[in-house]
Amino acid sequence: MKPYNQITAEIIQEDMRYLELLSHSFPTIAAASTEIINLEAILNLPKGTxxxxxxxxxxxxxxxxxxxxxxxxxxxxxxxxxxxxxxxxxxxxxxxxxxxxxxxxxxxxxxxxxxxxxxxxxxxxxxxxxxxxxxxxxxxxxxxxxxxxxxxxxxxxxxxxxxxxxxxxxxxxxxxxxxxxxxxxxxxxxxxxxxxxxxxxxxxxxGDIFDRGPGPHIIMDTLCDYHNFDIQWGNHDILWMGAASGNDCSIANVLRLAMRYGNLSVLEDGYGINLLPLATFAMETYANDPCTLFGPRIDEATNTDNQKTIRLIAQMHKAISIIQFKLEAGIIRRRPEFEMEGRMLLHRIDFDKHTVRIDGKEYPLRDTFFPTVDPKDPYRLSAEEQDIVQKLHNSFVGSEKLRKHMKCLFRYGCMYNVCNSNLLFHASMPLNADGTLKEIEILGKKYKGQSLLKRVGQLIRTAYFDENDSPEKAFALDYMWYLWCGKDSPAFDKDKMATFERYFVSDKETHVETKGYYYQLRDREDICDMILDEFGVEGEHRHIINxxxxxxxxxxxxxxxxxxxxxxxxxxxxxxxxxxxxxxxxxxxxxxxxxxxxxxxxxxxxxxxxxxxxxxxxxxxxxxxxxxxxMVKDTDKGKELEVQIEDLKKLLAGYRTGLIKEKAD
Known part of the structure; x- marks a missing residue:
């Protein structure tokens, strides 16, 4: 910081336009001096927790x-x-x-x-x-x-x-x-x-405020009123953000997870999502199906649902899962660059032998009742399914409470944050086997490290806020789903999400989701230092927090x-x-x-x-x-305050040399 007596007329002239604007906030020598004293005092307080x-x-x-x-x-x-x-x-x-x-x-x-x-x-x-x-x-x-x-x-x-x-x-x-x-x-x-x-x-x-537990909407209400916070988006948050943006695959996944953990109240009471069309369809379509593989994961000690309700949840769970697999095929076909053809498994089912072929190997199915899947065109939604998808789409996009919470997530959230020598991000930094940053191609351009997370953040905002029907908007909407389960997603970073296999195949070798190289290499100090350097994180004691x-x-x-x-x-x-x-x-x-x-x-x-x-x-x-x-002077906020003090000293020098005129009270 430049001492007051070294601030020359030339230095003041260089910043004259800004200093004139600053003088409106601090119109007199007394006002500028008082603020300098105040900021200097703050610098010498202990840092906040x-x-x-x-x-x-x-x-x-x-x-x-x-x-x-x-x-x-x-x-x-x-x-x-x-x-x-x-x-x-x-x-x-x-x-x-x-x-x-x-x-x-x-x-x-x-x-x-x-x-x-x-x-x-x-x-x-x-x-x-x-x-x-x-x-x-x-x-x-x-x-x-x-x-x-x-x-x-x-x-x-x-x-x-x-x-x-x-x-x-x-x-x-x-x-x-x-x-x-x-x-x-x-x-x-x-x-x-x-x-x-x-x-x-x-x-x-x-990250990961949403899914599994019974009250993400209550957490969001608390956060929206909290005095000072930030959020680094996780894959479950991005899933809900995709649903709120109108991505039907994300909507189906949100619903499936809610059924899986028996959290219908989050949807109905928390966000006003109308589940009646899905419930009616599920009861009729799976009336004679025990849906034993789709029973919700609930705590028997605290659960208050009766057996009839639990059975209905299981039916809805299976119905939305099949709808999800069909919808996801649409994005996979539309976006070959996602390289997710291996996630399309309905057409690999042998309906006569009751088996499914995965990675060239045949496995018996645990459940063989697929009344809405046409073997000749397995990814086509039935008329009833199309109607349900449209109604659920309207319900998610039209939810005022969800819109409020999304506004909060966007206002206070991002893919990463650098704060006081700490790099915060939810999940992963895509890496190559040799520990170098992996280049990910998005719309014909390659990104890695910090530029990748910035580009991903831009696409998430485009998907939600862009009102134009542009190619980038359409891609961004599809990419929201990819971020949930794509192999090069920094919010996920596994070779696959084995959803179908976990439901329908007993052999656990098909359930394995291989993590990206970041999870293998993050124990190495040199890898962490490389990533910290990439994001410009400085300081004697610097960290990654995940x-x-x-x-x-x-x-x-x-x-x-x-x-x-x-x-x-x-x-x-x-x-x-x-x-x-x-x-x-x-x-x-x-x-x-x-x-x-x-x-x-x-x-x-x-x-x-x-x-x-x-x-x-x-x-x-x-x-x-x-x-x-x-102390505060050792923090990022302290650096900002020191810049403010420097500017105020220039203003003070401007007043005292007559280059800037004091303003009347």
Missing amino acids: EHFLADLHGEYEAFQHVLRNASGAIKRKVNEIFGNTLREAEKKELCTLIYYPEQKLQLVKETENELEDWYVITLNQLVKVCQNVSSKYTRSKVRKALPEEFSYIIQELLHESSMDPNKQAYINVIISTIIDTHRADDFIVALCNLIQRLTIDTLHIL GHVPVKAVKGEKPIKANGKLMVIDGGFSKAYQPETGIAGYTLVYHSRGFQLVQHEPFTSTQRAIEEGLDIKSTTQIVEMSAKRM
């Missing part, structure tokens, strides 16, 4: 709890503040109150005999926690986070020291007045929400790879993965002193968390700690 989550897969209760407890950061703060002055049970009660203030207050009021004393003690405790979590922010930033109705009172409490006897009396009067005016409940809720908000400065979601592939902790697999250069934080939020992984997910916390990886046990329920104070059992592993505390 970043929270990384991946592969949420609709598990909204676990997601919301991890968000509320900041992966254990709030519990850690409470332990630091109160140490041995509170019993463990009291600290647990305080943490539960901070996580779920409205619900916990209701329980306390039902059981607490000395409610006024409890209010006094609790409010004092919450003020201490709030003072601690707000200490790394400017007063201005804290003020913007405050609820309007309590803004003044909270500011007074946060910035007064209880060590001064006079100030303690002042604080006591404020607290007693809050109680006397019957505002204690509202004030406690406001403080708890503020603590949650200030504990995490930035939230990074590394999700997508569950870490099999139960088999001893580690989430930290490549000598600490790569962190994989999909440990299995989805309940469907937990038997395979042995845990319920990893999250990552990056605060001013370094990285902490948090391994979570399965979450029981929100109700037990509130009633019993049953937090997620988590194990914290220190990944990387810094000897020197990281």
Whole structure:
């Protein structure tokens, strides 16, 4: 940064047009000076805490709890503040109150005999926690986070020291007045929400919000109202984005996955998708078919559906699966460059022998009832199927709630992000066998590495936003489906998605989906360094952070790879993965002193968390700690602020030399 006394008239003249514009925001010497002082002060605050989550897969209760407890950061703060002055049970009660203030207050009021004393003690405790979590922010930033109705009172409490006897009396009067005016409940809720908000400065979601779990729409509602976050799109997110764009193959896949996991409520209640035409068709077409291979994967302990409903879901599941295979053939034929002919298997069925030929080998079929498949033209949709596809298309494209969530995904999302020396992307970076970046051809041009992810991001936006019926728009719509399951998709990167085989063929050799070279080579530090260089990621401690592939902790697999250069934080939020992984997910916390990886046990329920104070059992592993505390000036935001300070110093010099005139108030 250039010292103030080295800013010459020539330097000011070079930037005169910009400085004149800047002078409208800071019209006087006093205004510019004040802003410089403010920004310099911000640079010397500790960096805000970043929270990384991946592969949420609709598990909204676990997601919301991890968000509320900041992966254990709030519990850690409470332990630091109160140490041995509170019993463990009291600290647990305080943490539960901070996580779920409205619900916990209701329980306390039902059981607490000395409610006024409890209010006094609790409010004092919450003020201490709030003072601690707000200490790394400017007063201005804290003020913007405050609820309007309590803004003044909270500011007074946060910035007064209880060590001064006079100030303690002042604080006591404020607290007693809050109680006397019957505002204690509202004030406690406001403080708890503020603590949650200030504990995490930035939230990074590394993809796969949708599918499998029961509440992706609830997660999206939470995110749309969150104060500061970004999303790196995963293949399941892109699938839903394709469905919202009107890609019928994506719509069919979304429906199939919802049936597979018994999550019809996500479609019907969450997004208002009309499933009646599909249900009617399925009941009639598969009335005499047990559809045993298509029963939903549901938790018997918590499932409330009766056998009739489960059978209907199985029928709908089979109906949409066959429709999906037919629709996908249309794109595969239309786009030979996708090289996915091997995914067209309906015409390889021998309907007399009840077998299917895959990669030159014949396999017996587990299910041989295909009433809607014409052996002479197996990929032709029947009239009823065409009608269903059109109605589902209209339902997805016309869903207001889905449109709102897509707007949020596009506004805050992208294929990758570089933030504070960390490269974030969901799944993969296509590589060759020798570890070099793989060139992928898209519409006649080749892309690799960063240029590939940028081009993919452009196509996703084209598919959703472009209203012209251009060739690029048509290609982009088809490519949305390819990103879900194509072998060179950076969001997938496997040789195939063996959907048909898993349903219809018993031989598990046909189920194998071979991962791309990235998954084989990402343990190597030199490969990670090459990728980081490709994206221009700098810094002494730089990392790639991924999700997508569950870490099999139960088999001893580690989430930290490549000598600490790569962190994989999909440990299995989805309940469907937990038997395979042995845990319920990893999250990552990056605060001013370094990285902490948090391994979570399965979450029981929100109700037990509130009633019993049953937090997620988590194990914290220190990944990387810094000897020197990281300040705002060491971050990307700090670099931006330094540029702003440099410009303000030029403006100040312009005012003082008379090259720029101060403006009247």
